[in-house]
Every structure is written in C-alpha cells, then in structure tokens.
Amino acid sequence: MQLDPSFIWTAFVQLLGAIPTTLSITVVSVGAGFLIGTVTALLRLYRIPVLSQIASAYVTFIRGTPMLTHLLLIYFGLPVLIDALAVQLGWSFRSVSIPMIGFAYISFSITAGAYMSEVVRAGIQAVDRGQLEAAQSVGMTSFQSLRRIVFPQALAAALPNLANSVIGMLHGSTLAFAVSVVDINAQAQIVASTNWKFFEAYLAAALIFWGLTVLIERIAALIERRVGAYNRGGVA
Numbered sequence: 552m553q554l555d556p557s558f559i560w561t562a563f564v565q566l567l568g569a570i571p572t573t574l575s576i577t578v579v580s581v582g583a584g585f586l587i588g589t590v591t592a593l594l595r596l597y598r599i600p601v602l603s604q605i606a607s608a609y610v611t612f613i614r615g616t617p618m619l620t621h622l623l624l625i626y627f628g629l630p631v632l633i634d635a636l637a638v639q640l641g642w643s644f645r646s647v648s649i650p651m652i653g654f655a656y657i658s659f660s661i662t663a664g665a666y667m668s669e670v671v672r673a674g675i676q677a678v679d680r681g682q683l684e685a686a687q688s689v690g691m692t693s694f695q696s697l698r699r700i701v702f703p704q705a706l707a708a709a710l711p712n713l714a715n716s717v718i719g720m721l722h723g724s725t726l727a728f729a730v731s732v733v734d735i736n737a738q739a740q741i742v743a744s745t746n747w748k749f750f751e752a753y754l755a756a757a758l759i760f761w762g763l764t765v766l767i768e769r770i771a772a773l774i775e776r777r778v779g780a781y782n783r784g785g786v787a
Contacts (some may be wrong), residue, residue: 610662626658670709671705
C-alpha cells in the first residue's frame with residue numbers, strides 16, 4: 552500500500568460537512584446527560600426512598616453495559632413501545648416519524664446521564680458539608696443552599712471530569728453509524744469507498760477528532776482558570 556497525501560487533504564475537506572452532526576450529538580447528549588446526571592446524583596445523595604434505588608440501578612446498569620448496546624436497545628425497543636402506546640392511546644404519531652439521529656440523541660443522553668451522575672455526585676461530595684449546614688442555619692432552604700453554595704463549588708471541582716466526559720461522548724458519537732447516522736467516521740467510510748483509500752480517509756477523520764479534542768481541552772482549561780480566579784477573588 553502506498554500512502555496518498557493528496558487524498559488525505561481531499562478526504563479532510565469532504566469530512567468537514569459531517570462535523571455539525573458529530574457536534575450536535577455530543578452537545579445534546581452532554582447537555583441532556585448533565586441534567587439527568589444531576590437529578591440522579593441528588594436522588595442518591597439524599598437517599599429518597601424507592602427513587603434512590605431506581606437511580607442506583609440505572610447507573611449500575613448503564614455503566615456496566617456497552618454504549619453500542621444502549622443504542623441498539625433504544626433503536627429496536629423504543630419504536631415497539633411508542634407504537635404500542637400509540638395504538639392504546641389513539642395517537643397519530645408513529646415511531647417511523649423519529650429521525651435516525653433522534654435515537655442517537657436519546658441513547659447517548661441516557662448513557663451520558665449515568666456517567667455524569669458520578670461526576671456530579673463526586674463534585675457535590677467534595678464541598679464541605681459545613682457550608683451547607685451554615686447556609687441552612689441562616690435561613691436558606693435546601694434548594695437555595697444547593698443553588699447558591701453547593702452547586703457553584705461542585706461545578707468547579709467537577710470541571711476536569713466534566714471535560715473528560717465531553718471528550719468521551721465526542722469519541723463515542725462515532726457509534727451513531729450503527730443506526731445510519733452519517734457522522735465523521737461514517738463519512739470517512741463513504742469517502743474511502745470511492746477508491747478504497749481507507750487509511751487516508753480514517754487518518755483525516757483522526758486529525759479532525761484530534762483537533763476537536765484539543766479545542767475542548769483548551770475551552771475547559773480557560774473555564775477552569777476563570778473559575779479559579781473567581782474563587783480566589785481575583786475577578787470582579
């Protein structure tokens with residue numbers, strides 16, 4: 552096999568159009584996953600009866616099974632559930648109306664939620680419990696204490712792990728090809744199939760992922776510096 556440097560650039564240019572799909576999967580799954588993870592973490596930390604056990608089972612199951620399995624379970628199982636409910640409740644909506652990328656959004660959000668819950672839980676536990684008790688002693692409710700005292704500090708403590716989770720979901724988005732979503736990796740396969748230069752195409756894809764990963768790391772580092780400055784009182 553002879554390396555074709557010119558085709559690496561050709562593939563690189565053709566792969567740029569798939570970046571928005573990859574980023575949308577990452578952003579939606581991380582955003583929704585963070586909300587799911589926060590609720591799950593709070594349920595477990597406050598040991599709410601029944602719900603905390605359900606939350607623990609959810610985290611254990613998702614973390615103990617592959618990401619691709621979650622995607623396939625959602626892809627094959629959700630349409631059956633939706634169509635059955637549609638028949639029972641008389642809905643006009645059917646599962647065929649769901650775009651393929653929608654299954655990726657749902658599946659990856661559920662996956663991210665389990666991992667994010669551990670990140671959020673660790674961040675909250677890193678905050679001295681005495682601060683929460685002090686806030687409540689001056690009349691703050693539990694919600695006010697969490698929002699004003701605990702969450703800002705927990706977010707600062709969890710930033711490195713949150714950045715790692717974002718990078719993990721960026722790389723995990725490549726599994727979306729299993730449900731016919733054309734992300735960067737899938738586009739690389741399409742581009743390479745025209746002349747069988749798969750190595751060059753996947754090398755171009757690797758360079759794009761590397762660039763996106765470095766960008767995420769730089770953004771996370773910038774946020775960490777800003778948060779650190781605020782915590783030290785260095786920014787007005």
